[in-house]
Amino acid sequence: MIRVQRDDIDIGAELAALTGDNHRIGGIATFIGTMRDLSDGQSVSAMTLEHYPGMTEKQLDAIDREANRRWALEASLIIHRFGRFVPGERIVFVATAAPHRQDALDSCAFLIDWLKTKAPFWKLEETGDGARWVDARDSDDAATARWGETPK
């Protein structure tokens, strides 16, 4: 399941809804991305995350299905927020639940690596020198590349 929203993410409630009463689950891996107050060595007071409505949902849905195809999962969830953030706020939440822990851990890492390089979001940071668009990182591309080809 995927969701793109402005609102904050209630981790406990999302996890409860995700796993429900499913007793086939033995492990749940999650990743929460939060806003740091430092970026490229510079202090950041706030950030606005722009996205491409429609494409975001389409791409998130495609990669969620890909994760479920590659790993034996019982449930999966991607929530990505947009809008303006201050340091400490949650930005993204990924959770994967599986009978076996390795499937949960690997698929969770896969999803967050992929999100970083393929989900159509752009960060505009507010610093002491004004606003600046964040450059993409080569290390994110490298992290995604190790998972091989993903659907377009």
Add this chain to the structure above:
Amino acid sequence: MIRVQRDDIDIGAELAALTGDNHRIGGIATFIGTMRDLSDGQSVSAMTLEHYPGMTEKQLDAIDREANRRWALEASLIIHRFGRFVPGERIVFVATAAPHRQDALDSCAFLIDWLKTKAPFWKLEETGDGARWVDARDSDDAATARWGETPK
């Protein structure tokens, strides 16, 4: 930080306490181990987790320190429960928070792999054929081995 307890784990509250107001954190990886209703192909109605009080805390604390030595973490938490469980209950919770996501993801996987093979816990499952002690898995040893030597 580590904790060995009988009580259930409140994931939302633990995460809030772990990260607090730390704005250096950019990613939090977690793993939640839950009780399955199936083990080695057999239906399991309940399970008792025995442990070695004293050694459990000592070993968990050692590996928590090791994770903080290997990765640049801002916070880490291991909670392992003991006692009797029914399917669906949370057994173990690992959370690692770091400026960069790869450190969080890798250290979380390291901790749960290690817990599976080194934390002094033993599972007694209740099945239709009576109670049985669970055998250790070679796959768990293999998963731990890829992290190399850990402190005794």
Add this chain to the structure above:
Amino acid sequence: MKLLYFSWLRQRIGVAEESVSLPTDIKTVGDLLIWLRGRSDGHAAALADLSVVRVAVNQDYARAADPVSDDDEIALFPPVTGG
């Protein structure tokens, strides 16, 4: 054709969205990008370095050789920085 621009591409071009009628000789993503450079100084500046321009055709990532048609929704944006 509906064109969408995001992040600093939107800022340099000066609009978030525009409609264009495609000349018949514009058949691929690559053709389109070169042709768009001629629309304004803003377009020329935004599309000067195509190595930092990503393209989606109907909300899927596309490459320079992929075909485009007048019915498409085409988005141009820099490498993404979400997550």
Add this chain to the structure above:
Amino acid sequence: MKLLYFSWLRQRIGVAEESVSLPTDIKTVGDLLIWLRGRSDGHAAALADLSVVRVAVNQDYARAADPVSDDDEIALFPPVTGG
């Protein structure tokens, strides 16, 4: 010496804990395990296959060659299955 047993080792031996006075010729974990087999049929059964017996000396994992002394807390248990 304080001895602790867990899981099916505890069940086969029949006690969770016992105190023993170590003979002077018992110097290592390996010596101890062999010597313990002679204490009862339960000990002998529990320690028949040492490949499935793990040992902790003062709450740290130990190997057969590691030294033991009368002041130690020694725990015997099967491979762990937590997490």
